[in-house]
């Protein structure tokens with residue numbers, strides 16, 4: 001199959017793309033169609049590698065208002081709402097909602113999803129469902145599953161055993177939530193436990209790290225130090241790191257050296273953290289988002305995630321990562337021309353590094369023929385005009401499509 005006149009990743013020079021047997025067979029300025037070859041003229045539209053959701057909680061997705069709405073919009077009322085919803089969690093329920101969510105994501109150009117799954121459940125219901133879904137959906141989306149101890153590892157009954165069980169069941173990554181543990185000692189021990197568990201069975205690590213406005217929350221330095229000492233480097237990801245927003249600058253200066261040496265990845269979740277952080281502040285209210293601009297300038301790898309989609313903690317969202325990037329650029333003050341133009345990298349190439357997709361990702365000859373086509377001439381316009389993803393191809397197969405969103409005034 002031949003795609004003519006593609007603007008690949010904002011390149012001013014248009015190229016043709018041939019996909020054969022599910023792989024990119026040829027990418028060149030002009031490729032002649034073979035006799036009978038199906039050809040699509042993209043007319044200069046933007047072609048990107050598929051979008052990557054690098055941080056989401058699919059097990060709670062699409063539960064907002066069921067059985068009750070979060071009226072205050074706070075984290076704490078969200079936890080109360082979730083505890084009511086959790087009572088009726090079944091495997092069939094999780095699978096039905098995840099199937100719907102993944103289709104919404106695919107329609108918005110997503111093909112790779114790292115989902116955290118709550119394993120502070122003695123029955124591990126959601127995890128069992130997600131592991132089955134990983135296989136059932138693999139032709140359409142690659143699910144990467146993180147064992148996420150929502151209520152702590154040391155601070156939840158049998159927390160360590162549940163994490164070990166989750167690893168035996170086949171998760172892709174080990175999580176932790178140090179700022180939620182009862183004590184600082186538990187917090188450090190939970191990080192050590194997670195890193196050693198991951199290292200012992202060759203898993204990735206993704207820690208819910210310092211998701212709080214408390215500047216004394218310093219799980220990040222422990223995560224980075226262990227990643228360096230254990231030589232896990234970029235196999236480790238620190239998600240959220242919102243306390244970094246509140247750290248004093250002298251401390252950050254010292255911390256940055258360690259962060260760079262450690263090579264760890266960062267995931268920022270602008271929608272949820274601007275919504276939930278700063279709630280103990282009067283005025284001024286902190287934005288509660290980690291230092292994306294400074295981390296990026298220091299050469300650290302940062303991606304963006306949706307985190308929650310229409311659930312007790314975040315009542316909006318349809319799986320569209322455009323909204324995540326749009327808000328992220330505002331709150332991180334990254335609105336320079338180049339910053340806007342290149343911001344697709346937060347949900348493509350940077351996220352691919354975090355997920356360790358390697359040669360399974362990217363528009364290059366010999367790699368899987370997976371890409372998306374947006375109704376725009378570059379990403380600046382796509383972001384600004386909220387352009388739809390017209391086509392979503394996975395290994396040469398069209399898995400989602402939408403129509404042009406042209407709007408016309410009638411005068």
Ligand code: FE2
Nearest residue numbers: 057116208307
């Ligand atoms: Fe999260």
